[in-house]
Amino acid sequence: MLENIDLSRKIGKDEYKKGIEDLRLKLAALQRRLTELKIPVIVVFEGLSAAGKGTLINELILPMDPRGFQVVSTGAPNEEERLRPFLWRYWTRTPAGGRQAIFDRSWYRRVLADRVNGEVSPTEVRQAFEDIRNFERTLADDGNVIVKLWLHISRKEQARRFAKLRDNPATAWRVTKDDLTAHKQYDEYLAAVEEMLAETDTDQAPWTIVESTDRRFAAMKIFSAVIGAMEHKIAEVECRQGQSAPPPREAVELPAELSSSILDGVDLTLSLDVDEYIKRLKKAQTRLRELEYEIYIRRAPVVIVYQGWDAAGKGGNIRRLVENLDPRGYEVVPIGAPNDIEKAHHYLWRFWMQMPKAGHITIFDRSWYGRVMVERVEGFCTEGQWKRAYREINEMEQHMTHFGAVVLKFWLEIDKDEQLRRFEDRKATPYKQWKLTPDDWRNREMWGAYKQAIEEMLFRTSTPQAPWTIVESNCKWHARVKVLETVCKTIAQRLKG
């Protein structure tokens, strides 16, 4: 997902000046209140080299009373630390009630640098994720506020920053050999970070992605995330003490202008001309038919999920996907509203009934993701239910992959104008009119609410074992070829592995 995040976000000088001053005053006041209430706070700064951790930590602590916080810098473990379990040096530095610990890099080293450098085995990485989740849950249950920040820049931006530092004799020393190695390993880091986010983004200790190309944007976002989490905890404690009403959950959410976007960065101009379309389509379809037999022989189940805006072209896309397949090997399952029997069961039950057996392909035209889209937006389930669903869905997909399934998920993205064009076209074309319902127009009105739900879905359910692929679908030809080629590539890779 990280490669899709829109890193071009900026905030102007004047806007920043005005905004940050308020946030500084707020943070200082909150720090005092946290001390009174004896609430401990942990802020974790992680990020790519040269993403600006040092500068941004300085920004954050500027308005804070230095008697209350401690900045803990962690490099490679020293000899004393190496003789203990990896969490020891962090456990012993957890803050007392009313104090703040700001970690400049942290226990995530174990699943990032140590992992990329091959210092921990795959088993140790799995154990580390478990130990980290337990560690953070234990502290959160005890009343700690935990804010985890991932500072992100593009590979190009990282190169630019290193070059700039090295050009100046006064700063050249700051670029170490490790930094340059890390730059070369940018893609490996990215893969490790993706897995880290999927494994350790929890309700009690969530990650905030900080787009750090623009220092001002990054600072505003960090202040907002830290302040939001502090305010939420204070309100929770005050409510428990009978001093105020329970805090709304949105209190902890970032304002829209600061939250990360995956969809905003999608390049919808991508397209194919007819010749290339036909050529690549045929080639991929032929390849997929070969793979269909191969997975049958190898007994691998394949799950393919289609989601997308109304009129994004799911139907036509699926038709091209299966056009050349042996119908005994696949099934297309269209998903609508649940019936009465389905409603009486767990919402995942009806999807379990449809799961492919080993050696077969099931294509879901819409899916369990309805829970966190339409059911969330329309209020068909409670907030608790859809919030829980991210984890439940990830676990269900993980259970499939434990069994050896290939799970592929496609989000068909179009923009609002393109949707309107297609709606108008459907209205005007007699044999397409049945496709357009009043619901489509109604959903279109709620584009904003759906977009927010989709962004969160893409972020929370893109896991290494079952990642989302964003399909730029303004050009249907491009979209069809992209899905087909992605399916072929992924299945072929899995059969090799």
Added chain:
Amino acid sequence: MLENIDLSRKIGKDEYKKGIEDLRLKLAALQRRLTELKIPVIVVFEGLSAAGKGTLINELILPMDPRGFQVVSTGAPNEEERLRPFLWRYWTRTPAGGRQAIFDRSWYRRVLADRVNGEVSPTEVRQAFEDIRNFERTLADDGNVIVKLWLHISRKEQARRFAKLRDNPATAWRVTKDDLTAHKQYDEYLAAVEEMLAETDTDQAPWTIVESTDRRFAAMKIFSAVIGAMEHKIAEVECRQGQSAPPPREAVELPAELSSSILDGVDLTLSLDVDEYIKRLKKAQTRLRELEYEIYIRRAPVVIVYQGWDAAGKGGNIRRLVENLDPRGYEVVPIGAPNDIEKAHHYLWRFWMQMPKAGHITIFDRSWYGRVMVERVEGFCTEGQWKRAYREINEMEQHMTHFGAVVLKFWLEIDKDEQLRRFEDRKATPYKQWKLTPDDWRNREMWGAYKQAIEEMLFRTSTPQAPWTIVESNCKWHARVKVLETVCKTIAQRLKG
């Protein structure tokens, strides 16, 4: 822990007749109420072969309306099932709202029979535990009542039952080859069951151990566990609908006369005469000194925890343990009430500060288990805090063992009479008087409450990687030798493994 559970529990015929009739009426009424409230119920029967699952399932369903429940028998998976992830056949059989599914064996097959028969790899076992925990949590979060029963009999009782069945031509067919193989593998099953209990005993889907030597006792316990869980959920739902007060947590706990006991089965007559004591003590002490050097060279950390009743002999036991050791290699850490700085941190923090480094031994004279004993019984922490602590403690110890630590925990058990004798002795002996405080007499008054807390502690925190050893300590000589020999044996094994 299972080998310590008191399996001799019985209920007389008359008492049973009177009690079971009430329970049957209650269960029938509850079933109707569950249907009204659309609450789904899952009851899992697992247990050793010949433990009486069939008979006891029949007992349970007797008073129930057959239109509401379904008994799901699961043997080896059929071909359709083998082509799907192992939870598929259970997911598709989860009950609708208002219905009950009674599983005669279940998804635990994967971590019991399949595991013992070597059909799943160690990695698959780990994944299965994770998948099972997620499965049950997902269902519980959706409102399912989940009751899991482990029917337990001794190896001897199992043999007796098989023999009886085989003696009678009408029942001989019921003892299959698989059963006889399972009997031979009794110890391997036991180890698998211990790990299963440790990995999957959760707040939302707890295990109940059913001592099944006596059918009447087993039936009473099963009815009580099922009824307790149903009542608790109904009260919870009614409370949410504003119809009643929130249910007390104890509602779901079994009455004392039915709850499992580890301590009641301990043989406190075990003793040594002086010659054997001296001989074995010296031998073990010499061996431990050799091992102390070996763990130093091999960089293994060792954590030894002592807990026990007041005057159980912890101090003298520790002195014999370290008598012959090189003092540079070990440390004894006595644990009392926390100081102010310790109180301002997470309760585990002060123990983290004391954890041994690799190659060293730390002996805790009392420990983090204070949280679930004295702090629980005296109300020094909230119910939520001590209930949470079982899991937090298990996770901390697991983190140590991930690092390669050997974790040993000893419960020094004496009976109430022996404690009194020792208190009187301390009172009468001038140089021992300092050992006896008013607190000791006060704690003695609360023997019952402490016993309940200790039983639960032993059950919930005995894990395969960090098991409790019960030390029969009425005879101090026996106790000292048992600890020393257990320490030697465990360290030697770990160094080999």
